[in-house]
Amino acid sequence: MPGKVADFLRSAELEPAERAALDQGVTVRRGQGYTLRVSAVSVVHRGLLARCQPLDGIHGAPAVPAQRKARREYENPVGALIPTGP
Numbered sequence: 001m002p003g004k005v006a007d008f009l010r011s012a013e014l015e016p017a018e019r020a021a022l023d024q025g026v027t028v029r030r031g032q033g034y035t036l037r038v039s040a041v042s043v044v045h046r047g048l049l050a051r052c053q054p055l056d057g058i059h060g061a062p063a064v065p066a067q068r069k070a071r072r073e074y075e076n077p078v079g080a081l082i083p084t085g086p
Contacts, residue, residue, distance in 0.1 A: 001035065001036045001037075001038055001048075001074050002033070002035060002036075002070035002071075002073050002074055003030075003033045003034040003035060003036060003070075004033070004055075004066060004067050004070035005036075005052055005055070005067075005070050005071055005074050006022065006034075006036040008052060008054075008055060008067070009022060009051060009052065010022065012051050014048075014051065015047065017040070017044050018040075018044055018047055018048055018051075021038050021040035021044050021048070022036070022038065022048075024038075024039070025037055025038040025039075042078070042081035042082065045078045045081060046078060046081075048074075048078075049071075049074060049075055049078050052071045052074065053071075055067040055068060055070070055071040056068055056071060
């Protein structure tokens, strides 16, 4: 998960499983930013991705190109996950 997505999610209201996954993630430095490696079932990743929709600038809010790109970078691997039970 890109750092911009992780930063956005830390300030969002999350379910306990989503919050725990974020809190247990491992930070990996990448150039100027970072990546958060999160180990969780696909349902949790899909929930986190759904909460990132405001980064696309929906509902009249302006979109920041770097945040939109970060959300898309997170969406690609999450979309490829095989669904697992809760």
